Amino acid sequence: MKISIIGGGAWGTTLGQTLIDNGHQVLIYDLNPNAVQKINQHFHPFFDTILPDGVVATTSLQEVIDFSNYFLLSVPTKAVRSVLKEINPLLKRKAVFINVSKGIEPDSLKRVSEIVEEEIEAAHLKGFVVLTGPSHAEEMILRKLTLLVSSSKDLELAQEIQTIFSNDQYLRVYTSGDLIGCEVGGAVKNAIAVISGACTGLGLGENARAAVIARGIVEIVKVVEIMGGKKETAFGLTGIGDLIVTASSENSRNFMAGKKLGLGFSVEQIYAEQKQTIEGFRTIEAMHHLSEVYHTELPMINAAYDILTGKLDIKDGVTRLLSRDLKSEDF
Ligand SMILES: NC(=O)c1ccc[n+]([C@@H]2O[C@H](COP(=O)([O-])OP(=O)(O)OC[C@H]3O[C@@H](n4cnc5c(N)ncnc54)[C@H](O)[C@@H]3O)[C@@H](O)[C@H]2O)c1
Incomplete structure (x- = not known):
């Protein structure tokens, strides 16, 4: 499975490592060239950790959109709407959005799932999942035991994301129908x-x-x-x-x-x-x-x-x- 990661900060890069551990392919997009350069040199941008082969990054949004049909959103919540506005005109097929950022828009009181529905053309939105739970990136990058929850209006999709991220080494993902x-x-x-x-x-x-x-x-x-x-x-x-x-x-x-x-x-x-x-x-x-x-x-x-x-x-x-x-x- 190929997954595009939007936001190569503490959490996005750490989840990139987990996806590689689980046998998937990733491409991380970040607008910060220093973060991208560090990742491509196998260093986590924030932690003193060597990344496994396969965790690669780009500053090209087009490249990350072309890479896969699964977009993991790991930018701060305040950047989510603007990054989706950039993605929408470039996206020419259906894609799944997996959000791991944690916040609510202060003015609109919208959740990220609602922001995605507003900003991504309905014909290109295959589904939305939130992947959330008690998780310090500082621990998961060291592969310390962590439990998360995958939640979506579409239970099959929540289960698919559960399977993609779970492993028997350190990460167990539950599903929930309460998005x-x-x-x-x-x-x-x-x-x-x-x-x-x-x-x-x-x-x-x-x-x-x-x-x-x-x-x-x-x-x-x-x-x-x-x-x-x-x-x-x-x-x-x-x-x-x-x-x-x-x-x-x-x-x-x-x-x-x-x-x-x-x-x-x-x-x-x-x-x-x-x-x-x-x-x-x-x-x-x-x-x-x-x-x-x-x-x-x-x-x-x-x-x-x-x-x-x-x-x-x-x-x-x-x-x-x-x-x-x-x-x-x-x-
Ligand atoms: N750090 C954690 O342990 C952790 C765990 C679970 C959830 N989260 C959530 O994940 C989200 C991201 O957290 P983080 O700790 O990775 O933050 P971070 O500040 O370490 O990283 C955010 C990254 O997003 C990039 N970015 C910002 N705006 C962008 C844009 N418009 N386009 C592309 N890239 C952009 C930044 O350059 C940065 O590299 C937050 O909502 C946080 O609550 C974090």
Whole structure:
């Protein structure tokens, strides 16, 4: 099987290695010539790892489109729409889109599957799958055990992607019929990871982190249900699984960005230091918009939004959350 990978960053290149491990062929496209050059010299662009033969890259979008009928989207969510706008006029046949980026468009509140449906001509869109779950690229590049979920409206297609990516060495992929729940869980957990990191930066302890994770799942469930997914999905790999790995690890850029906020860095300083994707900040913006549109309470995410936009000091954010009306936890 041939797979075209759009975005040769930390995750896209790592998945390229997995596909080669599984006996497939890959071609990675990235607009950054330095990343492409490193990959073609057998180096991962971000990790100190030698890539296997067969992980090859190009800066030519036409070349990667001609390469296969399966496009794996691994660019940051903010680049997804623009890259699809470039792909659409060049695509002259049906193709499957597999998305691994995690986010929701702040203005439109669209999920990536909806953006793909809007930007790719229906006659050329064979299907859409999201491949998501608890996964640090830093670990998968070392072939450490990982479980993911392949979800699509088309169960056969979800199963096909499950088979392509699974192996008996380190990667097991489940399927799910709840595309919305999987897409939303994977996106919103990044917002909660920022909050968890901020608590750590503020010097709060593990009690606080557990509280953020548990109450974070409540906010994720609310969003999953509002957007039309199943709340049970939030209790699986794509929700709580991904939240645990992201909200408790210094390997997570979202956790680390939050930690810096807690340590007193400004948003501008954090972006200046971290050139790679920080999806959580953008997801906080999207979720704040969603809570206004649907008149729903997302207390932690909205406090984070006010902190990010300079309306609230981070310490006052904690006080605001603690001084909310006391209530029962009954579900
Ligand atoms: N890093 C991980 O462990 C991990 C795991 C699972 C999911 N993800 C998700 O995958 C997505 C990508 O994450 P990443 O860590 O690989 O980010 P990254 O910043 O390391 O890589 C993104 C790559 O996309 C490229 N890119 C950006 N805009 C482009 C465009 N218009 N055309 C072509 N290439 C473009 C960049 O040059 C960069 O190489 C994010 O949504 C992230 O949440 C990451």
